[in-house]
Amino acid sequence: MDRNQQYERVFNHIDENGDKKISAPELQKCVALIGGELTVQEAEAAVESVDSDGDGMLSLEEFVRLVEGGGHEEKMNELKEVFKLYEMEGRGCITPKSLKRMLSKIGESKSVDECKLMIQNYDLNGDGVLQFDEFIVMMS
Structure with a gap:
């Protein structure tokens, strides 16, 4: 998308x-x-x-x-707010399950495996989840 x-x-x-x-x-x-x-x-x-x-x-x-x-600081604050919506589990990262839940809330149905693949594309350190810095790369 x-x-x-x-x-x-x-x-x-x-x-x-x-x-x-x-x-x-x-x-x-x-x-x-x-x-x-x-x-x-x-x-x-x-x-x-x-x-x-x-x-x-x-x-x-x-x-x-x-x-x-918006300015850079404003965009960063917006990205932080959006990141919080996706991370949901309080772990400070976006997991395949939290990504699946958020996508379903906005009307896009994906399996956990599809979400794993989406995350894998931007998972710079290979830990299977998206940290905020990786999320920024994904959103830019």
């Missing part, structure tokens, strides 16, 4: 009402789901910062600009 497909999958997950637009409240709820805090005003400001058509909502293209437009 390429980066655009990943963005589209995340976008569709956030777009609760399926209108192909993300509202500030939908963005705020999504950030809360990954353990962050975003006030209504901050969510509105984030949407406004990339809203090129002035409709007060994020299209897929605007969402991608918002995600990619």
Whole structure:
């Protein structure tokens, strides 16, 4: 799956009402789901910062600009939050089982063996799991 497909999958997950637009409240709820805090005003400001058509909502293209437009520190914080979603077992790494669980939550069904193969592609130290630094390589 390429980066655009990943963005589209995340976008569709956030777009609760399926209108192909993300509202500030939908963005705020999504950030809360990954353990962050975003006030209504901050969510509105984030949407406004990339809203090129002035409709007060994020299209897929605007969402991608918002995600990619952050600074390095902001991206690292986002990656840390996403990593926490995938690791789930409190071990500080992504295991094949935790990857399988998270993928199923976003509607992608994979076997544990398929997840092992996915991890193997980015497992730089060969321990069978993804550490945060390996996860960064996978996401870039």
